[in-house]
Amino acid sequence: MINKILKNRFPFVSKYFEMLLDNDIDKFPQAIVFEGLDVIGQYMFSMELARILNCNKNKEEDCDCINCNWIREAKHPAVNMVTPINYKDDASKTVISINQAKKITSGLSETSDYHRFFIFADARIKQKSTMETALIKEYKDLNFNFPEEDWVPIPLSTKIFKAEASNSLLKSIEEPPKKTTFIFLSKNREDIISTIVSRSNVFKLPNLKTKISLSDIIKNLLKSYPTYNTREAMEAAGEIEGAIKNDDIDIYDFLNGFQELALSLLRNNLKDMALTKMYENHIRLIQRAKQRISVSMSSKVVLESLFLDIAVNNLAP
Ligand SMILES: [Zn+2]
Structure with a gap:
């Protein structure tokens, strides 16, 4: 079910989620904090969970159903990247704004046939660093695109996801509608406000030991x-x-x-x-x-x- 590249990279977390997906789908966490240095791996893992939960065929890694393909292209309407630069209504683009958070909350009152994902991170349009290039290569065969050309995910910090915006989401995170998952990508749980962390399942994903030359x-x-x-x-x-x-x-x-x-x-x-x-x-x-x-x-x-x-x-x- 979970792609073998991710299973090899993150064996324990993969096993945990496969167990939930096989048996206890109702216990699938409504809020997840990933922590570790490999934020690109965190993005890939989040997309893979979104793919499996929205697949309408066999959930396998090579599934070609419309939902799996849509998610691979990063264009699925139920899978949302929440970053300062992926919110078109807001000119500020330096923080995840309160308006952005409120729009998520109001959107949740509409029903959805899909399992909705909100993946929170910082992001930039920039030339990739040597390390980022090495990581992207590692996950290439998953075929998950980023939302934009030259887009790179960056771990969250309290500077870009401030207390006010975080707090306005607390109720939604605590009691979301069915089939809704919030994921926060971070280097360390301390970079996210504690009221969110305490409502989330925290998973530490191991770093990649790629030596760069x-x-x-x-x-x-x-x-x-x-x-x-x-x-x-x-x-x-x-x-x-x-x-x-x-x-x-x-x-x-x-x-x-x-x-x-x-x-x-x-x-x-x-x-x-x-x-x-x-x-x-x-x-x-x-x-x-x-x-x-x-x-x-x-x-x-x-x-x-x-x-x-x-x-x-x-x-x-
Ligand atoms: Zn599928």
Whole structure:
């Protein structure tokens, strides 16, 4: 029933839900919090539960009924992504708004033939990080699409799912109509307001032990270098810092690789004065970063200031 890729990744949680789906469908939880670092896996698992509960054929992983296909395309009317950017009526797009929460509550008073899912997360339209690309590859054969091109789910935080919006949903979460499930995707249950957590079944999903390589990181960096904006700069710094902390790469290896990259781009653009100057400047900034690391400055501080300086010192329009 549950796709074998997910069963292999999340054996215990899969077993638990298969038991419920086989025997005790009435006990299917009305609210679920997933926690862990693999938010893409949490998305896939949520979609798989939604698929099985809405399937009108055999529930198998290769089922081709209209509901299964609709969910794979992320277009099923009963399966809703609740994120700041997937709510078209609201211009703010930085938080899950109270209006958004109220609309869910009022929608619940209408009857539905389907098992409704509301999957709460943060999300961005952005270039995928090396880790995100590795995770998406892991789940590729499930054939679950994201709602939009370049859309990536991000774990919830109390900054984007604030107390007021959370609290306005409490009653619906506690006593939803039949066949309604709320799912919250998070790094840690502490990133969700406790009144929601206490009304939910919490499942910790294991992290994926994919080692990411220096060459993958440099390759990914190359996609938008040198035209970073400041937000991309901070994301790139965070990604590299994460890979260093995870012992995937060494910071000197990274800085040396980055410097070689800038040097080869410099050599290929010697006829363009402005580009030549820019790459020379970047090579100097990377050199300065190496010196800072050698006097024991924290890699986080060094990487952030390096990438921010590059974002300021590039020729992006
Ligand atoms: Zn089906």
